[in-house]
Structures are given as structure tokens and as C-alpha cells.
Amino acid sequence: MRFLPVFSTLLSLGLHLPAANAFVLPPGEKFNLEGRADASDKLVFCHFMIGIVADRTSSADFDSDMQRAKSLGIDAFALNIGVDSYTDQQLGYAYESAANNGMKVFISFDFNWYSASSGASAVGAKIAQYASQSAQLYIGSAVFASSFAGDGVDVATIRSTAGVDVFWAPNFHPGQGDFTQVQGALNWMAWPNNGNNKAPDASGNISVIAGDESYVSVLGGKPLIAPASGWFSTHFGPEVSYSKNWVFPGDLLWYNRWVEILSEKPQYIEIITWNDYGESHYIGPLSSPHNDDGNSKWVNDMPHNGWLDMAKPFIAAWKAGASAPTITSDQIIYWYRIAPSSLDCDATDTTMQAANNASGNYFEGKPNGWQTLEDAVFIVPMLTSAGTIIVNSGGNEYIYNAPAGASAFQVPMGIGSQYFELQRNGASVMSATSLKQILNECPCGIYNFNAYVGTVPEGTRDVLAAAGLTSFANGLKVSCAATPSLATTPPATTAATATSTIGGGTSGPTSTSSASGTTTTTTTAGSTTTTATTTTKGTTTTTSTSTSSAASSTSTLGPVDCSGVVTWTDDTSFDGGSIVQYNGIEYKAQWINYDEEPDQGVNIYYVWQPVGYCE
Secondary structure, three states: OOOOOOOOOOOOOOOOOOOEEOOOOOOOOOOOOOOOEOOOOOEEEEEEEHHHOOOOOOOHHHHHHHHHHHHHOOOEEEEEEOOOOOHHHHHHHHHHHHHHOOOEEEEEEEOOOOOOOOOHHHHHHHHHHHOOOOOEOEEOOEEEEEEEOOOOOOHHHHHHHHOOOEEEEOOOOOOOOOHHHOOOEEOOOOOOEOOOOOOOEOOEOEOHHHHHHHHHHHHOOOOEEEEEOOOOEEEEOOOOOOOEEEEOOOOOHHHHHHHHHHHHOOOEEEEOOOOOHHHOOOOOOOOOOOOOOOOHHHHOOOOOHHHHHHHHHHHHHHHHOOOOOEEOOOEEEEEEOOOOOOOOOOOOOOOOOOOOOOOOOOOOOOOEOHHHOOOEEEEEEEEOOOEEEEEEEOOEEEEEEEOOEEEOEEEEOOOEOEEEEEEEOOEEEEEEEOOOOEOOOOHHHOOOOOOEEEEEOOOOOOOOOHHHHOOOOOOOOOOOOOOOOOOOOOOOOOOOOEEEEOOOOOEOOOOEEEEOOEEEEOOOOOOOEEEEEEEEOOEEEEEEEEOOOOOOOOOOOOEEOOOOOOEOOOOOEEOOOOEEEEOOEEEEEOOOEEOOOHHHOOOOOOOEEEEEEEO
16 A cells, blocks of 8 residues: 655654544534635644545445544544545545535645645646535635645645635645745644654754744744644554654643643644554544555554544534533543553564665664653543542552543553543442553564553444454564454453552643533632542542642652753743752643743643652
8 A cells, every 4th residue: 555655854744634624513504505614713624544545445435434523523634645546536435425424625735745846736736626526625715725745836836727716724834835825834743843853852842832833923823723643653664665663752642732722722723643543643443444554563453532532522612712621421531552661572573674764764673752652551531520530550559539521640551451440429430441451561572652542431342454454464573463352351450459649630721511411610620638438349448639739749759859950930831741840849740831830730721740859
């Protein structure tokens, strides 16, 4: 199958662009009578890779994708295309399915395949070819079109060849593209990075919002398409011609970014991506029909559907202009990598040989940037009312007093089974043991830095179809069956040997929740001291957790070495995970933080966590 190589500049992120989507309302209520969006409409797009669906045989093969996306509040798929022989057939199917399912689509031209210097006429001709399709996204009277990369393309030629009004919102880069020729622009960099298409390092640490700000500064009031993505991990070895092997920091990025979007309030959002399995930032189902470009080695048995569930109330809140999501039913979303980063898989990994590295994206062994990921389990409780979350990671039990609404926390990764439970007033409300264990072994012999995402209550089992496993064995050095192996029943829960209390009640935006038709406004995170008696698998544990506005008490902190730790200053944006020192105490940012003094602890959106006293 076709692989879209990674663009070697700031945005060489392997190729895919999320597509823009809009306000999800009943049919006919979002777009005007002509089925077109107004210039002021807020739209959510999701990037969809046509390059890995070459074998779809009818529009019906797109129906489940369209229906699932629409139900989440996604307004349009951005259809990433190259110049392959199957492109028009698959575009035709996608446009037909979108029309049948009340969705919109638009073309995102991938300039790994289109030429910025000579491809303008081809881009314009393709826009003209699909402009009259009923599912084509229009902004007013203009056909919406976008790109991956493309700086320097002749926009005037695109417009003249298209012969129609074009709302051109490409992935140009500040300092490279001509932003006077666009109606909007996409920031593709949905992950913290070093400014050179790799994970943050000593050379630089650029947050996603800093990237957004660089676009806003050159757009002159034109709309930004702000990116949202949960993960990035790719691990192609010399078994393919497009070898690449690196990660960007994910961890709690998916949650933190949506909290950030509610504050940032961009007009357009693009989710990266629906089905780019090769770079592990898919949010669509594994079962969505697609070919295997070799990604199945790290995608098999690794669903991401829980990220869809988490995004839905955030999308609704953003469209409504709210500062927090409304939660209508209890759910726990969790994710983690399935092996610790300390594991040595060099003897059997597929990337331990030299490969074509013209892109500069190939590294042998552990993926470049692996040190930026924490060995942790990440949990997002989405609750109609406050409750106690219990997590058992490999026998280490953690108790978290969660507020109503959406909040997030993490616990250290433990080897073994992963158990999650919600309790209220000492009684279990719901619980589940994940189908996927964390093991101290190399999965199929490789370094797999993809994320496993699960939910409580459990969702429908999601597995790859046969076509998604055809290249599974290519390059493997150990015997591993090319078949879905995710259990249908969970493993036994590891007996708890230690219990700890994790903060408690530190949330994102103040949340509104509702259940059984009743709406309740939650207290702002960090406002109370909660005492809860919890019963866990036959063991009763009483915990008292302070969630005062200081984030947590510093009276029990130990000494830490603060040499080399940056001192907090105002007018500075700090990403989640940032370490600073302030007034003799070292703090860690739990979420992205704007001008909030660490000793003030929790504000409406973000929180600093004390680490220790500076020696």
C-alpha cells in the first residue's frame, strides 16, 4: 500500500491532516438550506487517510466511519490524498457515503505527493472535479480545501484552475508560506516538539499552544485550524522503504489539549487523525476497513476508541462556548503503554539494522524521544457527581477522590493486570479489569510505544480485520501470530500489596454534570477536604484527602535537588509535566499553565503539584 513519507521540516509529521468538522446538531440544523456553513460557524474536522483504504469496494465501506464521526460531533472528514490510481474511486465512495449520512468532506492535498513548485494546476483541477458534490464542505460560497504542507504552491493558479471560489486553508508554515493568499491555516503540530519534528530536547521545547500562537500572529484575524491529537509513535524498520522510528510526548496530552481548546476557543479544530495507524494517532476503530502498511505490529490489539468517548462532551462544550464539558453518564477512560520503557528489546526488535534514512526520521532501537514518555497509567474520570476512583496497577493500589465532571490523574505503571473502579459512599458503582496487561516482556519482540485505551464500562471489543494484518510478520524476529489476540474476558486482578492516595479532586475546568435529568454544578477543584471510606475487593481502607487550594500540603515534602531547575516566572506558558522552582519549593505542572503562581495551586483550569523542598 501507499505510504506517505514524512515531510522533513518543522511539520514533517508523517503526512496526515485532520479534517475539519462542525457543530453536531440534528440533520439540517447545522448547515444552511444549501448545506453550506456560514463564515462564523465553529467546525470540527478529522483527518482521514485515503492512502490506506485502497481496497474499499463501495460507499457502504465508509458508512460506519461517517456515522461514528457524526455521532461524536465531528462535522467533516479532511480526506488526505496523494496521486494514486485508486484515489478518485475512493474519493467517490467517501463523498457518496458522506452525502448518505449527513456528513461533509473536503480534500486535503498531501504535498509529499503533490509538487509545491508544479502541482498547483493539478490541485485546482481536483477541487473543480468534486466542487459540485453535495457532501463537499462549503464556507459560504467557497469550496473548502486544505493540505499537508505545500508552502510555495501557486495559490493563484489553484484558484484559476478550480474555476470556483476556494476557501484555501492549507498547512503552510509561519515564515515559509504566503499567508496573504489563504483564508485560514492548519497547525499540524499537535504534539510538544523541539521545533525540528522531534520530541522536545535540549535544542527546544515548543508547546502546541505556542505553535497555535505562531499561526495566529501571521493569519491576521483569519481562522486557525487548531490541532488535537492524543499520541504519536511510529516504528517502521528496514522491512519497508519508509523507515522511521520516533515518538512525541503523549501521556495526558489528549485530555490536556481539550481543556486547552475550551480556553483557547479556536473557530476550527482538526483531530489528527481518524485512521493513521502507522503513527498511532488514530482515534477511529481498528475494525474500520484498511490495508496494512506494516503498522499492525504495534496496532494489533491496541484500540483507541476510548479517546472518542472522552472527546465527545468536550466537542459539545466547545461548540456551545462552555468552559467545561457536561457529563451525563459515569465513565472512566484510561490508557497506558503495555511495557515499561526500561525494557531491553534490542536482540529482537525490527529496527536494529541500518535502513534508508533520507528523511532523517529513522533511529535504531528504542524510538527517538522515548525518554519524554512516562511509565504511567493515565486515567480520566468523567463523572455525574463526585466519587472515589480506585486503580490497581499490578498490585499497587491508588485512591483518587474525583470531582464531578472531567478530571485527570496518573499513577505509576505496575506490571500485571490493570483494575479500575468507581465508588460512592463506600459502594461500588462500576468496575472493570482491562483486557490488556502490562508485561515486562517485548511484545512480538519489538519496542511497542503505542497506547492501549480502555473504558469502564467496557466498550465493544474492537479488532483488526484480516486485511489490516497482512504485513504483520514482515521483519519480525520472533514467532508471533498474525491474528487478534485480545482476550474476551479480563485476566485475574492482581492482589493489592500497597495502597496510596493520589492527590484528589484536581480537575480541569469547573464542570457541569447531569444524570437522570438533574443538573448539578460541581465545586471547583481543590475546594474541600474529603474523607471517604472505600471497600476494595474485600479490604476496607479509610482515606482522608486534602484538596485545598494549595494543590496539596507541603508539610510532608522531602528535600530535592533544584540545581538546574528553571525558576517560575510570570508571562510564561508551562506545559503539563514542566518542573519549576518557586519560593524554595520544586513544583510539577499537572496541566498546561498560564501565569499561575505555583503556591496558588489549583485555578479554574490548571494545577501545580509540589514535589519537594529545594536543598
